[in-house]
Amino acid sequence: MKYTLLLIVSLLLCCCEQVALVQDDAALLSDAQRQRLETFQTLLLEEQDVELHLVILERAAVDLDQEALELFEQKRIGGQTSGARGLLLVVDPISEQARIEVGYDLEGVFPDGFIASLEYDQMLPFFQSDRVGHGVEALTELLVARLQGASAETSAAAGKHLSGGAGARIATSGEVEQPQAAQPDRYLPQADPLATLDAYRQSLRDRSKDPELEIYTEETRAFFRQWLVTDAQQQNALRELDKVWSLADVRVKDAMAVIRYPVKERQASPYFLRQSEFGWQLDFATMTKTVGFNHRNQWHFRSREHPYMFAFADWRFDKNGFPHAR
Incomplete structure (x- = not known):
């Protein structure tokens, strides 16, 4: 026993x-x-x-x-x-x-x-x-x-x-493919926020990894100089952006813009842009600090203390920062 x-x-x-x-x-x-x-x-x-x-x-x-x-x-x-x-x-x-x-x-x-x-x-x-x-x-x-x-x-x-x-x-030992040189005629800031995002989409297609692209704000360029971007990440970003391209909703206030997607598109995070003398530029520096993702790749705000919240006045956010329709 x-x-x-x-x-x-x-x-x-x-x-x-x-x-x-x-x-x-x-x-x-x-x-x-x-x-x-x-x-x-x-x-x-x-x-x-x-x-x-x-x-x-x-x-x-x-x-x-x-x-x-x-x-x-x-x-x-x-x-x-x-x-x-x-x-x-x-x-x-x-x-x-x-x-x-x-x-x-x-x-x-x-x-x-x-x-x-x-x-x-x-x-x-x-x-x-x-x-x-x-x-x-x-x-x-x-x-x-x-x-x-x-x-x-x-x-x-x-x-x-x-x-x-x-x-x-x-x-995986071998040579890493070098980033493609920026093509100014393709990646310039545009007069319209969505046109700038389209230029970024083209950079993903071209697999351009140049952190100095003019479609980025100065702070974003500094961020990308320290960030490693791979082909696989770019392919995934392009695929996700293409899925929701027709659903883009552009909100502008003064020199700031937000391109957002319907709340139900939980994996489609918003894009932040600032207007400079050259045109609209992507603010990935602020996006990285304020936007996070969970294990389902659903986006949420880590912090709502940023100047782009004007674009979400008609949404509500739960205690974890996930968006919901009012």
Whole structure:
């Protein structure tokens, strides 16, 4: 009887044991980054039924494909979901490689081609600038954006092997594509706020990463000089902007303008602009300070202490800064 009770207790402890969502063996993440990622991952599991794990290796992997697959199986990633809805990001900072392992039920959302492109376009610049932690956070946001834009079929029950093998590994060492030079005839401030935003949209199409574009305010240029922008981020920004382009609502007051979208478009954050002697310029510096996003990529105001609030007088905001129609 005694041994039976001990066995039951042991089994219960094993079942209740939580596998860490973040395993940073290389100690590359700051405490704040780890906390943000863990909060994000927990909400992703609770609200979107997707179990996302991150492993950063301390040593170079002999075979990253095999190691990622073994980690996926050992951690039974996806086992906490209604099906095989698990994702594993394994980062090998020594060899500058990354692998994303995808569960069966998410293969339709994350096919091999998309994963390979994401690993190369997104992680390579962060590896080479020694900012792996920031790269992991940005890549996580892009994965969630992909989830929002696609619907995966759910299975009735998880299979014995939760990983379907979808995913791709790319050795990301190599040369980073240099930012394209600004093209003044395409990226000039315009006499109309929406025309300036269209010039920015063109810069996304052209993958221009020049922080000195004249469509930016001086403060925005200073901000972008310190900010790493990747092709994957630009592709995502362009895709989201194209979706709501026809829904733009322009509000102007004196030398300030806001381009906003209907409240129901929760992932379409507003754009702030200032008028200068050259025309309307985008104020990303203020946008970055005041606008945040949750785990569903829904925007909210971190702070409403800014001069662009005039454009939202007909909306109300809850205690967390999320907008609602009156």
